[in-house]
Amino acid sequence: MVPDTNSKPRLAPGCRLGENNQQRVLLMPERALRLLGPSLEIIERCDGQHTIQQIIADLQKIYSKAEPQKVEQDILGYLALLQKERALDFEP
Amino acid sequence: MPSTLTNPLALIAELTHRCPLHCVYCSNPLELQSRAEELSTETWSRVFQEASEVGVLQADFTGGEPLARTDILDLVRAARSAGLYVNLITSGLPLDEPKLAALVEAGLDHFQLSFQGAREEIANEISGTRSHEQKLRVLQWLRQHRVAVTLNFVIHRRNIDQLEEMLAIAESSCATRVEFANVQYYGWAFANREHLLPTREQLDQSLALITHEQKRLEGKIRVEYVVPDYYAKYPKPCMGGWARKLMLITPSGEALPCHAAKVIPGLVFENVKDRSVRQIWEHSVAFEKFRGEDWMQEPCKTCDRREQDFGGCRCQALLLTGDAAATDPVCSLAPQRPKVDAILAGINAAPPAQLFVQPPWLYRPNPT
Ligand SMILES: C[S@@+](CC[C@H](N)C(=O)[O-])C[C@H]1O[C@@H](n2cnc3c(N)ncnc32)[C@H](O)[C@@H]1O
Numbered sequence: 001m002v003p004d005t006n007s008k009p010r011l012a013p014g015c016r017l018g019e020n021n022q023q024r025v026l027l028m029p030e031r032a033l034r035l036l037g038p039s040l041e042i043i044e045r046c047d048g049q050h051t052i053q054q055i056i057a058d059l060q061k062i063y064s065k066a067e068p069q070k071v072e073q074d075i076l077g078y079l080a081l082l083q084k085e086r087a088l089d090f091e092p
Numbered sequence: 093m094p095s096t097l098t099n100p101l102a103l104i105a106e107l108t109h110r111c112p113l114h115c116v117y118c119s120n121p122l123e124l125q126s127r128a129e130e131l132s133t134e135t136w137s138r139v140f141q142e143a144s145e146v147g148v149l150q151a152d153f154t155g156g157e158p159l160a161r162t163d164i165l166d167l168v169r170a171a172r173s174a175g176l177y178v179n180l181i182t183s184g185l186p187l188d189e190p191k192l193a194a195l196v197e198a199g200l201d202h203f204q205l206s207f208q209g210a211r212e213e214i215a216n217e218i219s220g221t222r223s224h225e226q227k228l229r230v231l232q233w234l235r236q237h238r239v240a241v242t243l244n245f246v247i248h249r250r251n252i253d254q255l256e257e258m259l260a261i262a263e264s265s266c267a268t269r270v271e272f273a274n275v276q277y278y279g280w281a282f283a284n285r286e287h288l289l290p291t292r293e294q295l296d297q298s299l300a301l302i303t304h305e306q307k308r309l310e311g312k313i314r315v316e317y318v319v320p321d322y323y324a325k326y327p328k329p330c331m332g333g334w335a336r337k338l339m340l341i342t343p344s345g346e347a348l349p350c351h352a353a354k355v356i357p358g359l360v361f362e363n364v365k366d367r368s369v370r371q372i373w374e375h376s377v378a379f380e381k382f383r384g385e386d387w388m389q390e391p392c393k394t395c396d397r398r399e400q401d402f403g404g405c406r407c408q409a410l411l412l413t414g415d416a417a418a419t420d421p422v423c424s425l426a427p428q429r430p431k432v433d434a435i436l437a438g439i440n441a442a443p444p445a446q447l448f449v450q451p452p453w454l455y456r457p458n459p460t
């Protein structure tokens with residue numbers, strides 16, 4: 001299932017940012033993911049306000065040294081992983 | 093903290109042993125603690141704070157029935173303000189709609205509702221109460237709230253053929269996760285084992301069904317299946333390894349490395365009333381006892397899988413072999429595996445007609 005890039009991802013109920021040993025983590029039912037650099041930048045934008053396209057554009061700016069195509073692929077891959085975990089809802 | 097020691101990730105808070113249900117597979121110990129022995133709100137609040145300071149991310153509120161605590165809202169608030177992710181594991185009784193709203197308002201992150209079956213008749217038989225309808229009501233109420241919902245079904249011989257119906261309940265609800273957990277055999281489950289173990293044929297059918305359904309529901313509902321380890325080739329990494337990831341606190345404040353640890357003779361447990369979570373995690377003799385690998389016997393001692401399953405479950409080793417340091421006898425490499433095979437042979441030889449007769453269950457009582 002590939003989400004529409006015009007949709008706005010939002011953390012699902014019961015999924016939120018937390019902190020542990022000075023590190024940001026994504027807390028989910030029975031799971032926690034450590035967030036580093038780009039993954040944190042992505043999650044912070046999963047607020048139901050940014051479309052996937054906007055998130056991609058933002059990160060391409062932040063990581064302007066990286067290949068834009070690669071940044072886009074990484075983001076879509078990461079969102080797909082979070083969707084499989086049921087950590088995201090996609091708002092139209 | 094010595095560098096080889098990892099910090100605990102979850103605190104399992106058994107808030108009370110009181111419970112309006114009487115499940116025949118209840119994992120609680122046979123010796124249940126009374127209300128008079130229970131920790132105060134203040135002590136629990138301190139424990140949440142201390143747990144967070146040693147690196148714990150999540151508090152699992154369980155029991156008995158955690159909702160039987162009249163201070164449950166204060167406890168949710170305390171755990172949440174200590175920075176923990178708060179998970180409520182509940183039968184859904186006693187609960188009404190305003191109380192649910194208040195729990196979410198207090199900061200509850202995850203609501204795990206356990207079912208005793210897909211149908212009223214079997215659910216009520218297993219729980220020894222009329223409880224099924226209430227759970228369906230709770231599922232309706234949950235739609236109105238922003239909280240993660242997991243449905244937990246404990247699976248055994250008398251309901252393993254109803255997995256599709258259970259999934260239908262999940263699909264018509266707002267749950268994003270379903271846990272099908274085959275009964276683990278300790279506590280009351282061990283006493284009722286003969287009537288709970290599924291047959292090999294039932295298990296194979298259920299595995300095929302789950303694999304198919306996991307694919308179908310991908311991205312909608314996360315379906316997890318815990319297989320019965322008596323049928324497995326290798327044991328499960330019980331609790332993620334003894335004293336590696338989890339600490340359990342009993343209603344009266346004893347700190348245990350797992351639910352059933354009290355069955356192991358000779359272990360002395362510290363109490364959070366006398367010691368901090370950090371002191372216990374780092375120094376409790378009971379936690380040290382099976383931490384790491386020094387305690388292992390052959391074949392575990394030299395086995396390649398010892399970092400994966402840590403030799404299995406210590407309590408199961410004790411219950412089935414009499415020696416808590418033995419290789420978990422469900423392991424196909426264990427010298428005592430024939431004991432488990434003999435139990436399975438007995439189950440699989442039973443005529444299927446037995447499934448339609450209600451067994452002489454031993455019900456879990458409700459302590460005062
Ligand atoms: C002991 S209960 C306590 C919380 C609450 N009374 C309830 O039943 O949800 C904790 C969880 O363990 C599950 N459970 C109980 N006995 C079990 C067993 N022998 N094997 C596997 N899971 C079990 C329950 O379904 C529940 O999800």
Ligand code: SF4
Pocket residue numbers: 111112113114115117118119120155156157183456
């Ligand atoms: S009797 Fe049932 S509802 Fe009560 S604590 Fe045990 S598993 Fe939970």
Ligand code: SF4
Pocket residue numbers: 326327391392393395396397398399401402403404419420423424425426
């Ligand atoms: S021998 Fe021990 S370590 Fe090896 S698979 Fe069996 S239980 Fe695990």
